[in-house]
Amino acid sequence: MANPNKKKIVLPVAPDTEAHGPVKHLYSKKVKLPYGVPGHNLTEMEREVSIDEPPALPINEKLNVLGKRTKRVDAIYKVTGAAKYTADIQLPGMLFGKFLRSPHPHAIIKSLDVSAARRYPGVRAVHVLLMEPGGSVERDSGHDAPAETYNMDQLPRLRYVGQPIAAVAAESQYIANEAVKLIKVEYETKPFVLELDKARKKGAPIVFEEVIEDGGNEGDVGVKAADEQKGNLRGPTTGSFLGGPRGDVEKGFAEADFVLEKEYRTQVQTHCCLETHGVVADWQPDLLTVYASTQNTAGVRDDLAELFGLPKSKVRVITEYMGGGFGSKFGAGHFGVMATMLSKKAGRPVKLMLDREEEHLSAGNRPNSHQMLKMGFRNDGKITAIDLTSYGTAGVGLGAGVGRVAQDMYECPNFRTAQYDVFTHAGPGAAFRAPGNVQGVFALEQMIDEAAERLGMDPVKYRDLIDKHEVRKIQRMKGAEAFGWKYKKPGSDPGPIKRGFGMAQGHWTRFINLNSSATVRINKDGSVAIMSSVQDIGTGTKTILAQVVAEELGLMAEDITVKIGDTLYPDGPGSGGSVTAGSITPAVRNAAYKAKMELLGQVAGAWDVELSDLDMKNGEVFSKTDSSKKMSFGEATKKMRTNQVMATASRPDDYGGFEIGNGIGYGRLGSVQFAEVLVDTETGFIKVERVVAAHSCGRPLNPLQVESQINGGVIMGIGYALYEDRILDLNTGYQVNANLEQYKLPYSKEIPQIETVLIEHYGAFSSTDASGIGEPANIPTAGAIANAVYNAIGVRLYELPLTPQKVLAALGVS
C-alpha cells in the first residue's frame, strides 16, 4: 500500500500554473462574443476558437433560460426531506463507526490495547492508525496490522486534542460509542503550545521535530518548501503564483509623504458545516463504493485508489446531496480512509460520520493571523510601497498565509511580503472560503480607509483614484447608489448608540480547472440527462447545468435530468476556489451542442434538408427557411436511429488563453460591499443593520441563486467579523466551545437587510462566459464592517472578532 504521507493533500484552490501550452486545433473559426458590461461599455470581442466550439451566446437579455431567475431543480427534494445526504444513507448490513481521539494536545502513546473493545458484543472491526516513517499529520497509514496490543514504536505521536487514534465498527452507533471507550491507552504527556505568539518564541515546545511534507491548503499564497522549517516556523512565503516581490520597498517608503504602519489580528474560524464530515464505505471484492460528504468526488476516489492500491475504475464515490463544505471537504480524510479500512475488515458497509465536537476539533478551520502591514502614500493618494509580514497558525497543518490582496488589488510598484506558518498543538487548518484573502482584506481595507481619511477623501472616491479594476469601479458606483452612500464624519453621532457606514473591496483570481468533463445524453423518448462527477454542494450547480443544456436545446431547465456527484460519470472539477461554474458549464454546453448537432443531423437526413438549416427553440425543432418543417423536440427524438445520442466534452482553454499556466484566467473577480452598523457605546454591542453587496461573476447564469450565494457570503462574513472564535483551554488544549451554542454564529436575529447588486460582465472567455461567486461574496464583509464600526465610534479596532469587550476597551470604558 502506498504511503499516504508522501502524497500531497489535494489542494482545493491549487492553480494549475504549469505551462502546458495551448491546445492546437486542426480547424479554427473566428467568433464575435459580447465583451464588457451592458449599460456601460458593452462591445464585441473577436476570438479564434476551435471549429467544434458552439456559436457565441448573446447577452442574457436575449436568452430564454440562462440569466433568468430559475428555481433550484432539486429544491423540491430538499423541502420535502426526500434528498438523501451521506448522513442519511442506510445500506443493508451497515455498521457504525466511532473514533477514539487524543485527549491530550501533545503525548506519546506508550501502549494501546484493543482486546476489550474487540470482544465487546456487537463490535465487528477495530482499526488502529499506525505510524509512517517521516509521516506528519494525522492521515491514516491505511496499514493493517491486526493485533491486540500495540507498542509506542508503531503508533504516531499525538499533536492535538482530537487527533484520531483508532476506531471501531459496530452494529449500532451506541455500541460503537461504548466500545471505543474500552480501548486502553497509556499516554505519556509532553509539553505543548497553543498560542501563535508563544509558539514563535525560543524554547517553545516543538510541534514537529522533523520537517513535514504536507502541502497544506496554501492559504492562497503558497506554502514554503519543506527546507524552510525552523522550530515551529515554516517560511516565509515571499510571493504567490502571481509573482514575488517587486520594486524597492525602502525606496518606496522614502518617496512617501506619509507612512501607515499597523498590526492586525484575526481569529481561528471553524467551518461548522451542518452535515459533518463523513462517509459510508462499502468494500466489495469487485468495487469499493463510498458515499461521501465531499466537495470533490473525483478527489476522494483518487485518494482511496492510491491508498488502497486499487485501480480508479474500482472505486466509486457518490455525493448526491451535500450539507455544506466551505472549503473543508476535499480528499478522503482520516474518516474516509478509516471507514474504508473498517469496511474491508468487517466485510460490511460502514458509516462513519464525525460528531459535532469532532467536527470542530479535527475537520479544519481558517487559521488565525497576526499581520504587520506598512504602506507608504503620497499626498496625491498614490501608494508608493506595501510591506506585509504575517504569522498565522493552522495548528498541525499548513496554509496560514493571508492571501494576495495586498499584492494584487491596488497598483503599487514596490511590494514585499513575508508570510509565516506557525505550528501549534491544535487541529489542522483547511481551506476556508477565500483562504487568506478574508484575513488580508480585514487589514488592507482598513488601512486604505485610514489613508483616505488622512487624505481628506471619501473612501469610495479614494478607491476610484487608486483602483484600476474596471468592473469594480462600476460595482462601487452601483453599490454606492443602492446604499445611498454619503461620507459621514467618524464618531459624529450624538448619544450612546452611534451609526456608522463603511465599505471594503475584494479581489479573487479567476481560477479554471480544465479537468472538467461532462456527458449529455438525449434519449429517444425526448428525455435529456447530464452526467458528470461534479457535485452540487449547495451552490446550485445542478440547476445551472440544467439551464445551460436547456438553453442549447431550446427546452426548460426542469426538462433536464441532472445526474452528477458520481465518479462513474466523466470527471468534473472539485468545488472550491469558485472554479465550478466557470469550469464545468462550458464543458456541459459544448457536450449539449455536440449532442444537438448529432440529433439535428439525423432529423436533417429524415427531412432531406441541410443541417445548417435546422435549429431548436421553445421545445421545437424547425427549419429556418421552411416554416412548414417543424416538430416538437419529443417528435424529433423519435426519429433518432439509436435509442440515444450522447456526447462528452471537456473544458477547453479559455478563449484568448490564460494569464498563467492552464489554471489562471485573465481578469480578477472584484467585489465591493457597503455596511451600516449601530454601535452601542455603553454596552459595546455591534449590530449590522444593512449590507449592500455589489458583485460580478461573469455572465450570471441564475441571478436567483447568485443572490443566495452572496447572502451566504455576507452572513458568513458577519459571523467572522463579530461572533465566531475557536477558543482553546490553555491548560488542557481542549476547545471549550466545540459546539453550536458557545461557538457563536449568526442566527436569524443577527441577519441584516442585505441587498445585492449584480453586474453582468462579459469577458469572452468561454462558451458560457460564467464565473463563480462563492469566494468573492465572503471576502470584503469583515473589512466593510470594521470600517463601519470605526465610522460609528471614531476609534479603530484591529482585532477580530469585534466583540463588545473590544469595543469598550477601545473606547476606554472599563
Added chain:
Amino acid sequence: MKNDSKERSPEKKKQGVSRRAFLRGAGMTTAGTVALASGMLSFKPAEPAPAKTALMGPGETEVSLTVNGQQRTLWIEPRTTLADALREHLHLTGTKVVCDRGSCSACTVWVDGTPVNSCMTLAVDVDGREVTTVEGLAKDGELHPVQEAFIEHDASMCGFCTPGMVMSCAGLLERNPNPSLDDVKLATSGNLCRCGTYPKVFDATLAAAKKMK
C-alpha cells in the same frame, strides 16, 4: 439504532415494563425544560406529568406513536431519541441531526402540532402522540404553502437545515397566520443555517402567509 430494526407487533413483547405509566411520568417535561432553557422552542407537555416511576431498559421497549398520520409501533432502547427513532428506525431521514443538543433546530418536528427539537426528545416520551415530520407536511400530494414558497424564493441552498426551517416556519403559520418579519425571525431564531438562506427564508415565509389567506 439498528439499521435493520423492524417494527414489531405488540405480541412480540419481550419485557413486562409498564411503559405507558412510565411515559406519562418521565422525560417529557425534562425535554421541554431543556428546550426552553436553551431558548430554542417553547415546548409544553400536553398534559401534566403524574409522579410515577418505573424502570425501563437497558433492553428494548415498545413505543406506539402516530407519525405523519400513520400508527407506528416500535421496539427501541429507551435512550433512543425521537430523531433517531425517526431516522434510524422509521427511515424518515428528512429530519436532520446537526448539533445533537438542541442548539440548531435542524431536527425540528411537530409533536401534537408544536415544534420540538427531536434530538432533545426521547422517543418513549412521545408514546401515544402525534408526530409530524417534514415528509408528512405535504397533504394529498400538495405541498404546504411554506414548502412551495421555499422553492419559489430559493430558501434552500445545501438543504441540510431546510427540513428544520420548513417545520419552524410552517409551525409559525399554523399558530399565527399573519406574522411580521420579527415574528418569522423569532420562529426561526433557533434554526442554524450556515449557507445563509435566512433572508430568503424570511421572504418565503411571509409570502406563504399571504398566500394562505
